[in-house]
Amino acid sequence: MRIALAGNPNSGKTTLFNALTGSIEHVGNWPGVTVARKEGYVKKQLNTNQNIRIVDLPGTYSMSPFTSEERITKDYVQSEQPDVIINIIDASNLSRSLFFTTQLLSLGVPVVIALNKWDLIAKKAIDIDLVHLSKDLNCPIIEVSALRQKGLKTLLDTCIERKGTIQKPVFTERTDANLNKEEWLIEENERSSFVAQLVKHVEKRSIDSHQMNFNDQIDRIVAHPFFGIPIFVVILYGVFSISQATLGPFLADYFVGWIDLFYAIVADLMGNQVSPFLQALVLDGVIGGVGAIVGFLPLIMVLFFMLALLEDSGYMARVALIMDPYLKKVGLSGRSIIPMVISTGCAIPGIMSTRTIRDERQRRTTAMLTSFMPCGAKLPVIALFAGVFFQDAAWVGTLMYFMGILIIFFGAIVIRKINGDTSKASYFIMELPEYRIPSLKRAFIAMISQGKQFVIKAVTIILLSNILVQIMQTFSWNLQLVEEGAEASSILASIATPIALILVPLGFGVWQLAAAAITGFIAKENVVGTLAVVFGITNFIDVEALEVVSGTGEISSIMGITTIAALAYLVFNLFTPPCFAAIGAMNAELDSKKWLLGAIGFQLGMGYTLAYFIYQIGTLITTGQFGHGLFLGFLIVSFYIGSIVYLIKRNDQSQMTLQGA
Amino acid sequence: MILTKAKKHVTYTIQGIDTHDDAMKNFLFSLGCHAGQSITIISNFGANMVVNINDARYSIDSELAKAIIV
CATH class of the missing domain: 3.40.50.300 (P-loop containing nucleotide triphosphate hydrolases)
Incomplete structure (x- = not known):
C-alpha cells in the first residue's frame, strides 16, 4: 500500500x-x-x-x-x-x-x-x-x-x-x-x-501567543540589525575555523598517517615483481590520487557536522531575516542566504534549496550564483595551495570565502542590470521556527551520510579520473610508454597543451596544471587528485614530510609557477563552474537553456578574469613588469566584459523603448 | 492604518491586505493573515519586523507590513 x-x-x-x-x-x-x-x-x-x-x-x-x-x-x-x-x-x-x-x-x-x-x-x-x-x-x-x-x-x-x-x-x-x-x-x-x-x-x-516569550528575547539580539551581522560572522567564522583550522586538520593528520602507512604496505607487497607501470598506476594513480583527497575527509566531515548543527538550531531563518535588507539592495531575497550557507558544504543541495524563493528572477539568480561559495570539495584545493605556497596562512581560506560573497553580490547586480528588475514589489516573509538545542545525533547522522557520499565519489568518479589521467600520461598516442624526460609526448600532455596556451595569461600555462583544471570540472577534488598524479606527489597535507619525499625542497618548485600564479590558479579553480553535478542541479532549477548557458559563461569568464588580474597585477607589483600573455588575456577578458556591457546596454535600450511607447 | 505605523505589543485586528499581488494575498490568507484575524508586532527592527499571526512567528519586511491594514 x-x-x-x-x-x-x-x-x-x-x-x-x-x-x-x-x-x-x-x-x-x-x-x-x-x-x-x-x-x-x-x-x-x-x-x-x-x-x-x-x-x-x-x-x-x-x-x-x-x-x-x-x-x-x-x-x-x-x-x-x-x-x-x-x-x-x-x-x-x-x-x-x-x-x-x-x-x-x-x-x-x-x-x-x-x-x-x-x-x-x-x-x-x-x-x-x-x-x-x-x-x-x-x-x-x-x-x-x-x-x-x-x-x-x-x-x-x-x-x-x-x-x-x-x-x-x-x-x-x-x-x-x-x-x-x-x-x-x-x-x-x-x-x-x-x-x-x-x-x-x-x-x-494558558499562555497567550501574542506575548513575548524566551524565543523573542533571543531574537531581539540575534535578529537585531546592528548586532545580527557581527553575530552571524562570528558563528560562521567558528564553523570554518573549527573545521578547517583546528579540529579538522588535527584529525586529518592522524588520518593521513594511516593512508601513508597503507601506501608503504602496498609498495612493500608489490616489491620488484610488478611492472613499473602497474606499480605507478596503483601507488600514484589509485592510492596517491584518491588518498590525497580522502585525507581531507576529516575536514569535510567536521564542516558538515557544524552546518547540520546550525541548520537544526533554527538559526538559519534568522540569518535570512537579517540579511534581507542587504540582499534586497542587489536584487536578491533574504532567503538567498540559506542556499549560500548550504553551498559552503555542497553546492548541489544549495542550488536545490533555492526552490523556496518565490520570485523567479531572484530564484534563478541565486541558483546561478550560489556555487561561488567555496564548497567542501574545494577545501582540499584551498588547503593544498595555502599549504604549499602560503605557509598554511589562514587568510587564504578566509579571502576565498569573502571573494565568493563579493562575486555573488556583484553578479546579482550584473544579472539585474541585464534582465531588468522584473519583480513586482518583492515581499519577504518567513516563518521563524522555535530555537532548539541542536541534536548531536542528527548532526552525526548528517555528517556520516555526507562523508559516505564523499568517499563514494572518491572511489568512483575520482578514482576513475585518476586512473585515466595516469594512463594518459604514461602512454603516447602510438601506445608506447612515455620515456623519462619526454613527458610532453604523452596523450595527456598533447590534449592539455592547447588549453594550457589559453591559460598562459593567467600565469599557469603548464599542461599539468591545465589537465588538473579540466578534470576539476568533473569533480573539484580532481584538481588535487590530478596534481598528485601528474606531479607524482602523494601527501599534500603534511608538507614537511613531502619535502623529504620529493627531495627537491618545495612542491612549488616542482609545479614551476610563482606564488602569484598559484593564487591565480586557486582563484581560477574556485570561481569557474564547480562541477558537472552542480551544473546539472543548476539546469534543473534554472529550467531555461538561456539561463544555464548564461550561468556557465558568466562563471567561466569570472574565474578567468579574476585570475588574469591577480596574475598580471600581482606580477607587475612583485617584479616590476607584466606577466606572460598580457595581450592575449586582455583580448579574452575584454570580450567577456564587453559581452556583459553589451547585454546591459541592450536591456537599457529595450527599457527605454518600453517607456517611450 | 498600515502595520508599520502600529505599536509594538498591541494586538490589532487586520482590516485587509492592500496589494495587487494576488499570489501573495492568497499565500497570506493560507497563513491566516487576512481580514478579521489578529496580529501583534513582537519586535520591530525598522527594515523588518517579527509578528505573531495565528499562533506563529513570522518575520516580514516593511514592504509587506505596509500592505497590511490594521
Whole structure:
C-alpha cells in the first residue's frame, strides 16, 4: 500500500519520513527543507507485515488550485491515488495547520492525522481535546513524536485499518474543480471561519501567543540589525575555523598517517615483481590520487557536522531575516542566504534549496550564483595551495570565502542590470521556527551520510579520473610508454597543451596544471587528485614530510609557477563552474537553456578574469613588469566584459523603448 | 492604518491586505493573515519586523507590513 505525507512546512514531515523508513534524508529546522518528493519503504523494525511505500511531499500551507507550487499535493493525490494520507500537524500550531487539513479531507482519500511535537505542548501550556477534534474531523488522530520515534507503530496500524475507506469531507461537499476564483475565495473564507470555530472549541491556551516569550528575547539580539551581522560572522567564522583550522586538520593528520602507512604496505607487497607501470598506476594513480583527497575527509566531515548543527538550531531563518535588507539592495531575497550557507558544504543541495524563493528572477539568480561559495570539495584545493605556497596562512581560506560573497553580490547586480528588475514589489516573509538545542545525533547522522557520499565519489568518479589521467600520461598516442624526460609526448600532455596556451595569461600555462583544471570540472577534488598524479606527489597535507619525499625542497618548485600564479590558479579553480553535478542541479532549477548557458559563461569568464588580474597585477607589483600573455588575456577578458556591457546596454535600450511607447 | 505605523505589543485586528499581488494575498490568507484575524508586532527592527499571526512567528519586511491594514 502507499501512504503520502502532507503538512505545513517545518511540521516535521521529513523527520517522520526518516523515522518511518529509516532513511537519512536531509532535515533542518527551517521551512522548506524538502523541495522534491521523496519515497521509501517502511523499515522492518516497525514490522507491519505489509509492504508500505511512503511518499514525503514538500510542505505547503494550503492547496490553492491557482498556484503551481500549491497544486503539487493535489496533483499527486489525484494522479497517484495513495491509499492513505498522513497529515502531519504541529501540535503547537493547530489553527494554521487545520486549514490545510480541511482541504485534504475533501480529496476523498482516507486521512490519518499525526499530531507531531505532542511532547512539546505541555511546556507551552496548550491543552487539546483530541476526542472532540477527531470526531469533528471524521478522522483518527494519533499523537506522535517524529523526533523521538514515538507513536509510529500505532500510526501505521491506523493507516492500515483505514485503507479502502472513503473520507467524508468536514466542511464542504463542493469540489474545487467547478469553482471560479471568486467562488473559491468565498469558500476559503468560510473554511477559515470553520477552522477558527473548531479550534476555539478544542484548544485551550494558558499562555497567550501574542506575548513575548524566551524565543523573542533571543531574537531581539540575534535578529537585531546592528548586532545580527557581527553575530552571524562570528558563528560562521567558528564553523570554518573549527573545521578547517583546528579540529579538522588535527584529525586529518592522524588520518593521513594511516593512508601513508597503507601506501608503504602496498609498495612493500608489490616489491620488484610488478611492472613499473602497474606499480605507478596503483601507488600514484589509485592510492596517491584518491588518498590525497580522502585525507581531507576529516575536514569535510567536521564542516558538515557544524552546518547540520546550525541548520537544526533554527538559526538559519534568522540569518535570512537579517540579511534581507542587504540582499534586497542587489536584487536578491533574504532567503538567498540559506542556499549560500548550504553551498559552503555542497553546492548541489544549495542550488536545490533555492526552490523556496518565490520570485523567479531572484530564484534563478541565486541558483546561478550560489556555487561561488567555496564548497567542501574545494577545501582540499584551498588547503593544498595555502599549504604549499602560503605557509598554511589562514587568510587564504578566509579571502576565498569573502571573494565568493563579493562575486555573488556583484553578479546579482550584473544579472539585474541585464534582465531588468522584473519583480513586482518583492515581499519577504518567513516563518521563524522555535530555537532548539541542536541534536548531536542528527548532526552525526548528517555528517556520516555526507562523508559516505564523499568517499563514494572518491572511489568512483575520482578514482576513475585518476586512473585515466595516469594512463594518459604514461602512454603516447602510438601506445608506447612515455620515456623519462619526454613527458610532453604523452596523450595527456598533447590534449592539455592547447588549453594550457589559453591559460598562459593567467600565469599557469603548464599542461599539468591545465589537465588538473579540466578534470576539476568533473569533480573539484580532481584538481588535487590530478596534481598528485601528474606531479607524482602523494601527501599534500603534511608538507614537511613531502619535502623529504620529493627531495627537491618545495612542491612549488616542482609545479614551476610563482606564488602569484598559484593564487591565480586557486582563484581560477574556485570561481569557474564547480562541477558537472552542480551544473546539472543548476539546469534543473534554472529550467531555461538561456539561463544555464548564461550561468556557465558568466562563471567561466569570472574565474578567468579574476585570475588574469591577480596574475598580471600581482606580477607587475612583485617584479616590476607584466606577466606572460598580457595581450592575449586582455583580448579574452575584454570580450567577456564587453559581452556583459553589451547585454546591459541592450536591456537599457529595450527599457527605454518600453517607456517611450 | 498600515502595520508599520502600529505599536509594538498591541494586538490589532487586520482590516485587509492592500496589494495587487494576488499570489501573495492568497499565500497570506493560507497563513491566516487576512481580514478579521489578529496580529501583534513582537519586535520591530525598522527594515523588518517579527509578528505573531495565528499562533506563529513570522518575520516580514516593511514592504509587506505596509500592505497590511490594521
